[in-house]
Amino acid sequence: MTRDDKAWLAPHPDDIGAEPHAPLPPLPGHSSRGRLERVLRRGEFAVTAELNPPDSADPEEVYERAHIFEGWVDGINATDGSGAHCHMSSVAICSLLTRIGYSPIMQISCRDYNRIAIQGNVLGAAALGVCNVLCLTGDGVQCGDHPEAKPVFDLDSTSLLATIRTMRDEKRFLSGRKLTTSPDMFLGAAENPFAPPYDFRPIRLAKKIAAGAQFCQTQYCFDLPLLERFMGRVRDDGLDQECFILVGVGPLASARTAKWMRANVAGVHIPDAVIARLEGAQNQKAEGKKICIEMIQQLREVKGVSGVHVMAYRQEEYVSEIVHESGVLRGRTPWRRDFQPSMQAVESLSV
Amino acid sequence: MIPAAFEPRGKLPPKGDRGRLRFFSIRHARLMESLYAAFEPIVVRLHPLWRTLGYDRIERPAAAVEAAIKGALFDCRMCGQCILSSTGMSCPMNCPKNLRNGPCGGVRQDGNCEVYPDMPCVWVKAWEGSRLMRDGERIADVQPPIDHRRKGESSWLRVARERNPDAAPAAPRA
Numbered sequence: 070m071t072r073d074d075k076a077w078l079a080p081h082p083d084d085i086g087a088e089p090h091a092p093l094p095p096l097p098g099h100s101s102r103g104r105l106e107r108v109l110r111r112g113e114f115a116v117t118a119e120l121n122p123p124d125s126a127d128p129e130e131v132y133e134r135a136h137i138f139e140g141w142v143d144g145i146n147a148t149d150g151s152g153a154h155c156h157m158s159s160v161a162i163c164s165l166l167t168r169i170g171y172s173p174i175m176q177i178s179c180r181d182y183n184r185i186a187i188q189g190n191v192l193g194a195a196a197l198g199v200c201n202v203l204c205l206t207g208d209g210v211q212c213g214d215h216p217e218a219k220p221v222f223d224l225d226s227t228s229l230l231a232t233i234r235t236m237r238d239e240k241r242f243l244s245g246r247k248l249t250t251s252p253d254m255f256l257g258a259a260e261n262p263f264a265p266p267y268d269f270r271p272i273r274l275a276k277k278i279a280a281g282a283q284f285c286q287t288q289y290c291f292d293l294p295l296l297e298r299f300m301g302r303v304r305d306d307g308l309d310q311e312c313f314i315l316v317g318v319g320p321l322a323s324a325r326t327a328k329w330m331r332a333n334v335a336g337v338h339i340p341d342a343v344i345a346r347l348e349g350a351q352n353q354k355a356e357g358k359k360i361c362i363e364m365i366q367q368l369r370e371v372k373g374v375s376g377v378h379v380m381a382y383r384q385e386e387y388v389s390e391i392v393h394e395s396g397v398l399r400g401r402t403p404w405r406r407d408f409q410p411s412m413q414a415v416e417s418l419s420v
Numbered sequence: 421m422i423p424a425a426f427e428p429r430g431k432l433p434p435k436g437d438r439g440r441l442r443f444f445s446i447r448h449a450r451l452m453e454s455l456y457a458a459f460e461p462i463v464v465r466l467h468p469l470w471r472t473l474g475y476d477r478i479e480r481p482a483a484a485v486e487a488a489i490k491g492a493l494f495d496c497r498m499c500g501q502c503i504l505s506s507t508g509m510s511c512p513m514n515c516p517k518n519l520r521n522g523p524c525g526g527v528r529q530d531g532n533c534e535v536y537p538d539m540p541c542v543w544v545k546a547w548e549g550s551r552l553m554r555d556g557e558r559i560a561d562v563q564p565p566i567d568h569r570r571k572g573e574s575s576w577l578r579v580a581r582e583r584n585p586d587a588a589p590a591a592p593r594a
Contacts, residue, residue, distance in 0.1 A: 180517075184565060206517055206524045209424075209535040220517065222425040227521035228565040243565070261525030266547040272560050273522040280521075280562050288525055335526030335534045 080408040083107050089170025089409045092198060092253075100237065100283065101255035103200025104172040104404055105144040109284065109313040114369055114397050115376030117144040117174060117286065117315060118388050122156035131157070131165045134385065139171070140405035141389045141398075144201060146286070146378070149176040152334070153213025160194050167198035170406060174257060175199050178207030183223035184232060188242055191233055195252030203257040203286060204229040208335055227280045230256055234281030258282035258312075262299035263292055263338035271302040274312070284313040286378040291321075291339045291360075293367055300373050309373030316368050319380040320387055321357035324348040358387060365395040424516030424535060433514065434495065435538040442495045442511070443540075449509040449549035449556075452493070456505065463576050467584040475577060475587065483574040500570030500578070506558040508549025515542040520563040 084104045086093045092102035099106055108115050118138045123130035135145055147162035163173035175194050177187060191202065206226045210218045224232060232243055233254055240251040258277040262270050274285060290296050296316065303309050321327045321339070324347035331339045343360060350356035361379075368374050377397065381388050392398060424433075434440045445452050470478060483498065490496035490511075494504060497513035503520065504511060512520045516535040523543030526534030531544040550556035570578075573590070581587040 206519060208526060209516060211535055220425045222517045222519070223568075224565050225517070225519045225521050226524075227562060231562065232565070259525060261527075264523070264525055264527040265529070265531045265541070266523065266527075266544045269522065269543070269547040269559075276521055276560060276562050336524075338529060 080402070080404065081107070081111070083111075084404055085408055085410070088411060089406065090168050090198060092200065095253075101200040101253050103255055105174065105201050106255040106283075108143045108403070109375055113143075113401060114399070115143045115313070115315060116141065116392055116397065116403065117146060117376065117378045118142040118385070119146040119148060119378070119380040119382070120162065121382060121385060122148055122151075122159070122162055124156055126157075128165050131162055132169065135166055135169070135171055137386055138388055140402055141392045142379070143376075143403045144172045144174045146174045146176055146203065149178040149205070149207070150181055150213070151176075151208070153180065153208045153210050153215070153218075155214060160190050160197070160199075163194060163199045164197035170404070170409065172201070172404065173199055174201040174203050176203045176205055177229065178205045179222050179224050179226060179229055180207030180210065180220055183221055184243055187224065187229065188232065188236060191236060191252050191254065192248070195254060200253065201255045201257060201284075202233060203259060204233065204282075205259050212333075212335060226258060227277055230258060230277055230280040230282055255283055256281045257284045257286060259287070260285050261288040261336045263288055263290070263295055264336050267295070267298070268302075270299055271306060271308065274303065274308055275306060278308060278312050282312055284315060284375075286315045287317045288336050288338075289317045289319055289380060290364060290368065291343050293364070295338070296368075297371065300371055304373045309375075313375035314373060315376040315378045316371075316374055317378045317380055318361055318364050318368070319382065320354075320361040320384050320391065321347060322384060323353040323357065327357075358391060361391055362395045365391070365397055369395075369397050425518045433516070433533070433536045433539040436540075440495075441492055442514075443545070445493045446508060446510050446545050446549040447552075449552045450554065452509045453505065453553045453555065460576075460579060463580050464583045467580050467587065470577065470580055471587060475581060475590065479574060479577060479590075482577050483572060486574045486576055498572050499566060500573035500575060501567060502575035503563060505553075505555065506561050506563070507543075508546040508551070508553065508556065508559060510542050510546035510549050512542055512546070518566070519543065520566060 084107055095102055120134050138145055147159040149159040159175050163175045166173040204226045210216055210220045233256060237251050237254055240248045260274050324344050327339050327344050327347055330337050347353050347356055365377050368377055379388050487498050494511045495514055496511050499513045517524055523541055527541045531541055533539045533541050550559040581590060
């Protein structure tokens with residue numbers, strides 16, 4: 070999908086730095102110098118998407134996969150061995166993305182490293198221009214391609230948040246040793262409102278906020294009533310005022326895929342009604358997309374929801390269409406390369 | 421045997437949620453809470469005795485007693501920094517991811533563990549237990565990362581030391 074109409078292009082001045090790869094000038098009240106935090110703090114409905122990391126050492130594959138999101142999303146999640154499968158590392162993907170000017174969200178899973186490795190990685194990522202991290206527990210090794218691996222789980226997602234917050238705000242490692250420059254990260258947590266114990270889930274989010282979470286991305290939402298139940302409690306406790314909540318969505322390719330995901334992907338809850346709707350459709354893929362678009366539109370109306378996180382695994386090419394057709398951006402265009410004055414100069418030279 | 425982060429290795433996860441003392445203890449979390457509330461001050465007040473005997477000298481026998489009692493009641497894994505009072509009397513070290521702050525996102529719809537499909541999620545049980553306790557709201561406390569040097573130590577003696585400022589703090593074993 071392309072947008073040739075230049076009238077669409079209205080970049081917010083705060084989101085444009087001198088150079089695409091350089092951190093933005095600091096703003097008061099902001100933890101990071103990245104674009105995602107600015108978009109959220111301005112009260113815009115944010116869109117993030119998940120990049121399927123390549124099994125390759127070729128940076129071009131990362132660039133190609135990120136390019137299809139350009140101008141449609143405010144942040145790109147680089148997964149960290151998702152599903153306990155081995156891929157290019159999240160820190161490397163993020164550093165490649167910052168070279169172009171994208172706004173990556175680095176996922177860190179506690180499964181694969183201990184606190185020494187994680188803190189070192191956070192410093193390195195910050196040095197490479199990464200402004201957002203998502204702190205995860207990580208899937209168990211049994212669901213991946215190396216089930217014989219040693220599961221580490223030295224920290225858990227909550228103590229990981231507290232660790233990075235300590236580094237950022239107190240300018241020290243967990244051990245107390247001083248940092249000369251702290252990593253200015255916008256801290257994210259994950260939550261799954263669709264898995265038991267349902268009543269504990271909002272409390273768990275509150276714990277993560279207490280540990281430092283500033284934004285939260287949830288598991289796939291296919292069950293709006295269950296989300297409403299979660300959000301009701303979240304609003305009652307004022308958690309939506311302390312943390313930006315981005316709800317996970319994604320297109321289901323077919324009823325068969327949906328059933329497979331429900332049975333095999335940890336934490337994914339898909340109600341029977343959704344599967345029945347897919348089964349009854351002439352074109353299941355188109356129906357899956359339609360369900361996703363409708364969900365995004367409904368989520369935009371839920372009070373306390375600050376955005377959506379699109380996980381279109383192996384259907385990444387449809388993300389732009391889904392975001393466009395849902396209309397959630399309301400005419401806003403997230404950052405793209407030609408917003409940069411320096412890039413426009415290059416473009417005009419080549420014409 | 422699917423690898424898990426917990427130790428000791430080879431201690432199999434329990435199946436179902438009945439027929440094991442651990443689940444009895446969670447169903448009677450309030451009783452366990454009361455028992456511990458009565459027990460803790462005694463251990464703390466016996467500090468002069470522990471000091472006379474020598475904390476270091478009694479560490480191993482005390483840890484053995486604690487492991488036997490808590491092992492039977494809670495399937496305790498002797499992490500040495502017990503937080504059962506904050507986890508509904510469900511030992512978090514039985515979680516194959518060793519999560520001490522809450523469940524992961526992979527809990528199955530039937531409330532069982534992502535890693536061990538036959539084992540009820542430690543945190544689903546923790547939530548149930550915490551609802552029965554007088555001070556169940558402690559489940560909302562943020563727990564710091566575990567200190568792996570304390571593994572195998574007696575949490576009871578550690579409490580006695582911490583509550584008595586004149587006791588020398590335990591030196592972590594290398």
